[in-house]
Amino acid sequence: MQLVAASDNTDMGLKKGDKYYPQVGADCVVGLDEKIKAGQQTYTEATDKTAGLMSAADKQKLDSIDTGPLTSVQLKDAKTGAIYLLTVDDGEIKITKESDG
Numbered sequence: 001m002q003l004v005a006a007s008d009n010t011d012m013g014l015k016k017g018d019k020y021y022p023q024v025g026a027d028c029v030v031g032l033d034e035k036i037k038a039g040q041q042t043y044t045e046a047t048d049k050t051a052g053l054m055s056a057a058d059k060q061k062l063d064s065i066d067t068g069p070l071t072s073v074q075l076k077d078a079k080t081g082a083i084y085l086l087t088v089d090d091g092e093i094k095i096t097k098e099s100d101g
Contacts, residue, residue: 077101 002021005014014020026033046052046059054062072087081101087094 074098 002019005012005016005018005020007016008014012020026036044050044052046054046056048060048063049056052059072085075084075086075095076082077084083098083101085096085098087096
């Protein structure tokens with residue numbers, strides 16, 4: 001709701017005729033905070049057996065991802081589509097072609 005300052009108000013930094021929008025917190029309107037809380041969606045943590053913000057099946061897939069260091073990485077050549085394997089052997093980086101594109 002837009003209001004108009006009836007007179008100069010130095011405390012609020014308003015001059016007579018200035019337009020302003022008062023802001024009121026939900027706890028200042030009787031019953032509004034309870035109504036907002038009642039309409040809020042809450043979520044439980046997803047487990048491998050119960051859904052939360054993701055399905056239980058997706059949680060199982062996520063949990064199955066190995067988070068340790070990789071021993072190799074497959075890369076696809078953007079131009080030819082060929083597949084390459086990047087590995088590190090005794091500190092030496094090696095790239096070998098696995099298949100043509």
